[in-house]
Amino acid sequence: MKELPTTPTDAALIARIKKGDERAFTLLVRRYEQTVWGFAYKLCRDKEKAEESFQDTFVNVYRKLGQFDGRSKFSTWLYTIVANNCLMKRRRRKLEDLLESYDEAPDTDDPSVHDQLASWDDTPAERLLQGELKETLDEAIRKLPDDYRIVFVLRDLEQRTAEETAAITGLSVPAVKSRLRRSRIFLREQLHGFMKA
Amino acid sequence: MKHTHIHTHLLSCSEIYTHLCENLDAKIDSEECRRIKAHIAECENCTALLDSLKKTVYLYRKYPTPKVPAAARTDLFAVIRLEQKKGKKRPSR
Ligand SMILES: [Zn+2]
Numbered sequence: 001m002k003e004l005p006t007t008p009t010d011a012a013l014i015a016r017i018k019k020g021d022e023r024a025f026t027l028l029v030r031r032y033e034q035t036v037w038g039f040a041y042k043l044c045r046d047k048e049k050a051e052e053s054f055q056d057t058f059v060n061v062y063r064k065l066g067q068f069d070g071r072s073k074f075s076t077w078l079y080t081i082v083a084n085n086c087l088m089k090r091r092r093r094k095l096e097d098l099l100e101s102y103d104e105a106p107d108t109d110d111p112s113v114h115d116q117l118a119s120w121d122d123t124p125a126e127r128l129l130q131g132e133l134k135e136t137l138d139e140a141i142r143k144l145p146d147d148y149r150i151v152f153v154l155r156d157l158e159q160r161t162a163e164e165t166a167a168i169t170g171l172s173v174p175a176v177k178s179r180l181r182r183s184r185i186f187l188r189e190q191l192h193g194f195m196k197a
Numbered sequence: 198m199k200h201t202h203i204h205t206h207l208l209s210c211s212e213i214y215t216h217l218c219e220n221l222d223a224k225i226d227s228e229e230c231r232r233i234k235a236h237i238a239e240c241e242n243c244t245a246l247l248d249s250l251k252k253t254v255y256l257y258r259k260y261p262t263p264k265v266p267a268a269a270r271t272d273l274f275a276v277i278r279l280e281q282k283k284g285k286k287r288p289s290r
Pocket of ligand 1: 209210213236237240241242243244
């Protein structure tokens with residue numbers, strides 16, 4: 001296979017694909033497969049679902065590439081497709097009320113709240129990542145409603161900006177911020193049982 | 198909690214709370230941000246809460262993401278080849 005001396009940009013690859021260059025599509029897949037796979041996996045927390053989403057995403061990209069106008073970054077568009085694919089398969093859960101209650105600060109004068117916070121201090125993260133904690137991490141994040149989970153993954157794990165996350169999810173920037181805040185508090189609460197042995 | 202500065206407007210823990218959960222590593226250098234940092238520096242509870250939130254995110258970041266399974270890639274390219282054939286038979290709109 002003859003390679004071009006310089007790595008083609010996304011735009012150049014996309015232009016080639018639109019002209020029917022099938023090899024260019026392979027290159028585009030290879031460039032983004034880990035991004036798509038990683039994101040799908042972090043959202044679904046399930047290998048089979050991630051595989052399904054991985055395949056659906058690239059098939060969708062292939063079919064819809066004509067609609068990509070190049071005004072947004074290709075990666076933003078790609079994230080949007082993965083998100084839609086992965087999340088449409090899941091039914092919404094009614095955790096919203098609970099999550100909204102996290103806008104109130106905890107009562108730190110309450111001694112149990114105080115002890116709870118102190119216990120986080122004594123537990124080294126590396127030790128936690130072995131064994132059952134991974135299951136707890138998976139379970140906790142799966143409990144989040146779709147639009148919360150996706151915001152948490154995009155902002156805190158994929159480290160996308162609030163603006164890009166808003167573009168991907170169709171939420172407003174303030175909505176992204178409040179969902180991120182509540183997700184973090186929710187997850188923190190879910191992990192709490194693991195702190196302090 | 199002891200607050201020693203008299204003339205800065207003192208923020209309460211609950212006023213801090215929203216910001217705490219939003220900007221875990223805020224590098225913004227605004228007046229408000231300085232006040233928040235000053236509160237956290239003096240407040241054990243807010244420091245602990247902030248640390249636990251940071252640790253939560255840290256644990257998720259440390260969680261290893263598997264590599265694309267070779268089989269998933271093979272399957273994908275098989276499906277794509279099928280799509281490409283279909284596309285050649287009836288040109289897309
Ligand atoms: Zn405080």
